[in-house]
Amino acid sequence: MVQKEKKDKSHLLGLALLLLAGFFIFLFLLPDGKKSQGTMGAAQSKEFEEKVNKHLFRTSQQIELSREKMEIEAAKIENQGLGTGKQKEEMHKLDFSADPRAEALIRELGRGDKESNGPTNADEQVQADLFEAQQNEEYSEAYKKEYARQFVENARKAGYLIKLSDDYKVISVKQIRKPADSYELFNKSSGSGAQ
Numbered sequence: 325m326v327q328k329e330k331k332d333k334s335h336l337l338g339l340a341l342l343l344l345a346g347f348f349i350f351l352f353l354l355p356d357g358k359k360s361q362g363t364m365g366a367a368q369s370k371e372f373e374e375k376v377n378k379h380l381f382r383t384s385q386q387i388e389l390s391r392e393k394m395e396i397e398a399a400k401i402e403n404q405g406l407g408t409g410k411q412k413e414e415m416h417k418l419d420f421s422a423d424p425r426a427e428a429l430i431r432e433l434g435r436g437d438k439e440s441n442g443p444t445n446a447d448e449q450v451q452a453d454l455f456e457a458q459q460n461e462e463y464s465e466a467y468k469k470e471y472a473r474q475f476v477e478n479a480r481k482a483g484y485l486i487k488l489s490d491d492y493k494v495i496s497v498k499q500i501r502k503p504a505d506s507y508e509l510f511n512k513s514s515g516s517g518a519q
Contacts, residue, residue, distance in 0.1 A: 337390050341383060348379050373494040380475070380492065384468065468492055 352375055472492045479486045480500070487495040 333394065337387075341386065344386075345379065345383065348375070369497065372497060376494045376497075380471075384471065387467075388464075 352372070472488050476486050476488065479497075483500055485496075485498045485500045489495050
């Protein structure tokens with residue numbers, strides 16, 4: 325049941341982010357009476373790049389916040405689950421202890437609970453924290469890379485060639501020939517948003 329709720333929340337989060345992105349694109353493409361809709365000037369191009377960069381940054385921040393919230397909720401649920409486990413044991417009065425001969429054999433072979441005890445001194449704690457920070461950084465970089473890849477791919481499907489810098493900022497946007505079998509993301513002639 326908890327996994328189903330998490331799955332529902334993740335689907336809702338994805339849908340909300342998609343709607344938010346569509347809304348921002350729609351607002352950007354609203355027609356202005358002062359500007360011509362024919363060509364995109366250098367100032368508009370720069371403005372477009374800035375808006376795309378802001379959107380990418382906001383979206384990544386929202387995803388990071390929602391991930392942290394889900395971790396906190398999972399920890400709360402786990403803590404609540406531990407409390408109910410004792411009640412079930414008392415209710416059923418079952419003995420789940422391991423065979424003492426098996427425990428002796430594990431100790432003899434040196435495969436005890438060494439890893440589950442955690443760091444024993446400050447140096448080990450610092451090393452564990454550094455390792456965890458490095459793992460989080462690698463995960464974050466991999467996530468950003470995949471998000472940028474999908475962003476460029478979706479733009480290509482819509483008929484745009486987007487180049488990103490190494491820090492995932494938009495360098496250039498070019499309209500390429502429009503594929504016949506794809507959907508229309510930006511309709512320049514009528515000024516409307518996503519269709």
